[in-house]
Amino acid sequence: MTKNKRDLPVVKNDKVWVVIEDLTHDGRGVGKVDYYPIFIENAIPGEEVEVRVLKTTKKFAYGKVLQWKTKSENRVDDVESDWIRTGIAPLHHMTYEAQLAFKHDQVAKVVNRIGGFEALEVKETKGMENPSKYRNKAQIPVRKINDRLEFGFFRRNSHDLVPIEDFYIQEPEIDEALIAIKPILERFNVKPYDEANQSGNLKNVVIRKGHYSNQLMIVLVTKKKKVFKIGEICKAIVEVLPNVTSIIQSIHTENNNVILGKEFVRLYGNEFIEDDLLGNTYQISAKSFYQVNTVQAEKLYQEAIDRADLKATDIVIDAYCGIGTIGLSLAKQVKKVYGVEVVEDAINDAKKNAEINNIENVDFEVGKAEVIFNKWLDEEIKPNVIIVDPPRKGLSESFIEASVKMEAEKIIYISCDPATFARDLKLYSDLGYQPDYVQPVDMFPQTSHIECVTVLSR
Structure with missing residues (x-):
């Protein structure tokens, strides 16, 4: 095997067989070559896998599974690679019982190692009884791909958008709303944001849903204040989504990774949606923190x-x-x-x-x-x-x-x-x-x- 200048056990594009020994804090499998760790998505302790090395550093590498020799009893076979690649659901290849045990162990480790509480x-x-379709809020990037407006999520550590319609962890009504909104935006020729050229207008669509109230808020995050025919766009959205009680524009002129801008304009309905939590009713605005x-x-x-x-x-x-x-x-x-x-x-x-x-x-x-x-x-x-x-x-x-x-x-x-x-x-x-x-x-x-x-x- 070719070594690089620092004499590492592996270099980029090497193919190696490893046994997964552990999980990192973010759920990647850990396999080792000559004590040198490789962090591997979609891998579970106990599995023996063939890995292609994607990137190396002095202390560790990143890899991708090519094939399995043995699979863990904690594996879920029906895996959607886009959910792992984008970080939407990086643990969904594990059974839910295994996820809960992994999280318990992560907490126990840091409480002992960082806190020094050995006996705590x-x-x-x-x-959860149903550990999917639970998020009451979505923050979805909008980009142009092959001359089409697309909703999706960025690949981990990149700005490459992966078009997605089923986000798996969002309440179903949110995914349905995104599917309904997309052709309306295309029909009115809304220009998706182009980060490289700093052109286009629509950066993100944020949707909030009242879990108990079923009220929907749509937030259109734009680079410029003026959106052509915005009134007609709002009317079209409300016609296909009667649960929408609030449409807000958030103007975000800066080029950074922050989702919402500082200026908010009410386009339709209220400036908030309402929902219940432990018997109380709350007004939730576009910028409110709400679990x-x-x-x-x-x-x-x-x-x-x-x-x-x-x-x-x-x-x-x-x-x-x-x-x-x-x-x-x-x-x-x-x-x-x-x-x-x-x-x-x-x-x-x-x-x-x-x-x-x-x-x-x-x-x-x-x-x-x-x-x-x-x-x-x-x-x-x-x-x-x-x-x-x-x-x-x-x-x-x-x-x-x-x-x-x-x-x-x-x-x-x-x-x-x-x-x-x-x-x-x-x-x-x-x-x-x-x-x-x-x-x-x-x-x-x-x-x-x-x-x-x-x-x-x-």
Whole structure:
């Protein structure tokens, strides 16, 4: 076998047989040649596969399965390669039971390795009864391919669009809406965005669906404000999709990977759709953060609420409160809820959602949580429970220190990234708050993402 200049065991385009020993955090199989790891999509531990090497680095390579000598009992044979290549459903070649076990093991590994909690119990992952067709939101790129407007998804680590109609993990009505909208856009000669030439206009179509309400919002993300015959386009969309209660234009003039622009124009109906979560009704705008899996969000939030063991006299702080979903879900069980969020639009939505649900024992404030915490301390607000649900990057040390100063009995930590979760648990532990056990909840079946919740007690 030819070696490259760095004397690696394999070079690009080599074909080798390997036994899959493990999975990476993002679900790729790991096979080794002379202890040199090759990361391979659509491969499961225990399988022996022939692999073509696609790319090498000093420490590892990427490969593609050419054929199987042995297959795992955890394999699903009906595999759609586009869902793996684009990252839409990179784990759908595994049985759902195997996916849940993989996610449990990922959480347990990082809690031990990063957090140093060797004895901390990680419960079995809470899964879904039907682990497909669950997403209530789609963000679909639009491009021209062979002189036609196409919807699809980019291949991993590229800007090459793969045309797709069945996205597998989206609620069926969303896929049906995309199929209905496409010929309308073609009929009115809407120009898809061309990234290379910075031409065309329509960059993305975003669709949100109320899981219980069935209301649909269509967001057309455009490079320019002017869209020829936009009124007629909206009329045509509503005629074929009667569940559409909102059509919004988002103007995105910059050339970057951000989906939505900063300017929003209401083209038809309301500026929001409504949906229910744990008995409350929420208004969801084009830019609102709202969990994409309603069924599992209810399980996740109920787990957090149950673990908090709330009393009627409790004061609760909902940090990273967003549009108020967690705080408002538990408000009727406690004396008072204080919410804080750095995004002003989200706080405005939270206040509206409190009004809609006739919930009066809540206060929402805009600002950095650690700053607002100090203000609340000065006002002698003393919470019994603090709930945190941060973005993927986790909590800052300044936030953790500020939250500890509040001297709450419990801190409920909801996380969408096990690594930052484990890191933050260690910081809390050093400051006197100890976790009880970790409950993973599968919010994103068929993908490698996992949510966790734990209770830290002082």
